[in-house]
Amino acid sequence: MRKKIVAGNWKMHKNAEETEDLLNDLIDKLPNDVEAQIIVAPTFVNLASAVDHLEFTNIAVAAQNMHQTEAGAFTGEISADMLKSIGVNTVIIGHSERRAYFNETDAILANKVSTALKHDMVVIFCFGEELKDRQDNQHFNVVENQLRDGLFHIENKDWELIVLAYEPVWAIGTGETASPEQAQEMHEFIRETVRKRYGNTIAEDVSILYGGSVKPENAGEIFSKPDVDGGLIGGAALKAEDFSKIVSAI
16 A cells, blocks of 8 residues: 655755754644655755654655765765665655756666665655646656656566656746646556556555645645645745645645
């Protein structure tokens, strides 16, 4: 049975003091009786302190990225082993901003996925179409290709460590709005795409998160859709009150 998950991607926000303040606010405000798994992804420099701070809570910590190689002359990069050594067992791979701003290709992402799985890390694998893809009616093709080229090299047993996160890039900061019905339509397509490649059990067990500007006002309706298993939250994750309301909506 697939998990309900709400993950907050903090991106390049919050210094050390601000991180501690937000974590304290989350501990105070997040519901204790929610069945969903709660994850936060602070910046690299605050990951270790976040792990320590959240040790006795129901909130897990994820990294926003990692390098695909084990070690080497890659100035500024972070390896899977480094993350594991500080207690981080989950990593976001393939976020739309990594694809767009840092030229991460499907081939690079496929290597990152393989490295993370080798280290028994949970992978939140992100993918999604841009505005032009949606306007050209190519959104299903784009999503299918991203899944195939970035993820479908893994073995059946690896899926217990995979969480999918669909990001409609066209609906983030563009003035366009993705409806709950559009989210469900794509999530259903994603699940069917996984089903065709890996079978019914894996397709039904994998959690698919929605990452298209989820807010307290729309979270309940989006999460009510049968193939939406939670959300990968951006801006709203930086406010404890908003994030708590989104978690409660699951």
